[in-house]
Amino acid sequence: MATQPLALPTQAAMPTGFKKWIIVVTAISAAIIELIDTSIVNVGLTDIAGNLGVTVEDVSWVVTAYAIANVIVIPMTGFLQRYFGRKNYYIGSIILFTVASYGCGFADNLWTLVAFRFLQGIGGGALLSTSQGLMFDAFPPSQRPLASALFGMGIVLGPTLGPTLGGFIIDNYHWSWMFYINVPIGIAAVMLSLAFIDKKADELNIDRKSIQIDQMGILLLAVGIGSLQYVLERGEADDWFDSNVIMWLAVAAAIAIPAFIFWELKGTKEPVVDLRTFKNRNLAIGSILMVVIGYGLFTSVLLYPLFAQRIVGLTATQTGKLLIPGGIVTLPMFAIVGRLLAKGQSPRTLVAVGYVAFASFCFMMATYNMNASNGDFITALIIRGIGLAFVNVPLINQSVATLEPRQLPTGIAIVNMMRQVGGAFGVAITNTYVTQRTAVHRGDLVSNLQPGEMLTMERLNAITQGLIAKGVNSFDAVTNAYKTMDLIISRQALMISYLDTFRLAGLFFVVSFPLLFLLKSKKMDAAAAKAVADAAH
Incomplete structure (x- = not known):
């Protein structure tokens, strides 16, 4: 893995004014649409399944294909940028992502949709992995914490906006618009990248023959x-x-x-991936912590909508709207984190604050029930947003702060991959744990319903009389009363299993918290910050 020596750029070489902020908007937008697409389809799987004539289990391939492509491409980012050049690789990936998005919307059968989602995931992996490098190149070393904070907004806003936007589209338009919406953004990003992003010196004369594949x-x-x-x-x-x-x-x-x-x-x-970087203690520990962050982020993105819709009875649009206050509060938090890092605040302290906030969110959600109000959800989601703001950027920076400049491309790619893998573990653990705990709680609830027991009979009689009052005949009313009682038990068991799963997620944060104190505190110097930029996140 031959790496060119890294030199600090001069201030004059950096974009300024309008060009600088166009690059910032382009990079953040590309990262956001990639992350939105990791979660936007979750709320639309039922509609897609019905439209394509397949089961919900089969249509989950739409999520799986994207995730597999993402997690394969991300660790290879450093090599692919060296081989193709960062600008070429970035623009090519946006084009692939945009064309694949159109193909997803146009697909008329499941496997065509899955194939385009896989291609979309390949392009999307590069968007996330190169956008921060472009951001860093637009700022001098003294302002790189601000660049990290701005990019961090995209990391959090993408998964947050996904269910919101998806719910709105599903409730008002055809599901294909969840993919078509990427097309104009992608075209604009390509145009702006061609016009405003400059090639670095090492991209102008790439000798691909000297790069061993x-x-x-x-x-x-x-x-x-x-x-x-x-x-x-x-x-x-x-x-x-x-x-x-x-x-x-x-x-x-x-x-x-x-x-x-x-x-x-x-x-x-x-x-293709220099695993020797794992000898670095900060990277090894930071990678473990990033798995926990990915687990918490993806678990909350998966579990909150399910709880809000299946237990509380909110619509997809209502569920999405409740995420907006948390997103609004999170934005200034990233600016605050950026300023604190710029002033020399220990990243380890900021990560600790974020850890406590995220664990608090999990344990708060573990106390809710089917009577939870919109205010309850908003409060918890705001705390979650604060936690994500305080944990993401400082942890990434601290994980790679003690690496040598030549190791930074691999180190940062590994951290990104670990977040994705943590998310995959989170989804797997959540689905399995919910299923197992639901069966356990259903058994416990049913065991408490004894034939002839007074409270049980009173509830059944009340349901029966309510059905008779609505015009149902006595025989059917009794049968339907038992079915209604069964549905009540199933819903209660499911709710308790969700609470158990939130509690389990909180415990992951509690158990891994001591690892924070094993991170070496070191502020990245200018050379390292430049190398992070060249590493392209």
Whole structure:
């Protein structure tokens, strides 16, 4: 992995004025649409399934394909930028993402949609991974914390706006507009990138013949990480190891991932991902913490809409609107975090504040029930937003602060991948835990309903009389009363399982909190900050 020596740019070489802010808007917009597409389809799966004539379980491939492509591409970002040049790679990825988005909206069957979602995920992985590098290049080293804060807004706003925007589209338009909406943004981003983003010196004369392609490493990475992501995404839906596909892909991941690690460390002099960077304590610990952050972020994005809609009875649009106050409060928090970092505040302290806030959100949600008000959700989501603002940027910076400049591209790509993997673990754990706890709680609730028990009979009689009053005959009223009681029990069991899952997420933060104190505190110097920019996030 030959890396060119990194030199500090002069202030004159940096974009200023209108050009500078056009680059900022372009980079943030590209990152936001990539992250929106990780969650926007979640609220529309039922509509897509009905329109395409498939089951909800089958249409979940739309989510899985995007996630698999994302997690494969992200760790290879450093190599792909060196090979194609950052500007070429960035614009090519936007074009791929935009064309694939149009293809998703135009798809008239499931597997065409899944294929375009996979291509969209390949392009999207680059958008997230290169946008921050463009942001950093637009600011002098003294203002790089501000650049991190601005980019951090996109990291949080994307998953937050996804369900909101998706709910609005599903309730008012055809599901295809969840994808078509990317097209004008993508076209604008391509035009602006061509006009305003300059190539760096090392992009002008790329000698691709001198860059060795680690074909074996790429193959093992794709098979190992792709198989693991599939197992985590589809395991619960396919009954885990009762499915031959899950079993064989788990075996493939168990073989390919260790083989990839061995090959990258021992088998090649030019690894596609330099795993030796894991010898750095900050990167190793930061990666573990980033898994927890990804787990918390994706779990909350998955579980909150389900709780609000299936337990409280809110519509998709109402569920999305409740996310807006938290997003509004989060924006100035990123600016505050950026200023604190610029003034020399310890990133470890800021991450600790974010950890406490996110754990508080989880434990607050674990106390809610079907009578939870909009204000309850808004309060919890605001605390969640504050936690994300305080934890994301400082943790990324601290994870790579003690790396050598040449190691930064790999280090930052690894941190990003860990957040995605943490999210995949979060979805898998959440789905499995909810299913298991629902069965347990349903059994406990049913065991308390004894035939002839006074309170049970009173409830059944009340339901029966209510149905008779609506014109239902006595026989059907009794039958429907038992069915209604069964639905009440199922809903109560599901609600308690959601509370258990929020509590479990909070415990992950509590258990991993001591690791924060193992991070070495070091402020990134100007050379390291420049290298972060060249690493393209």
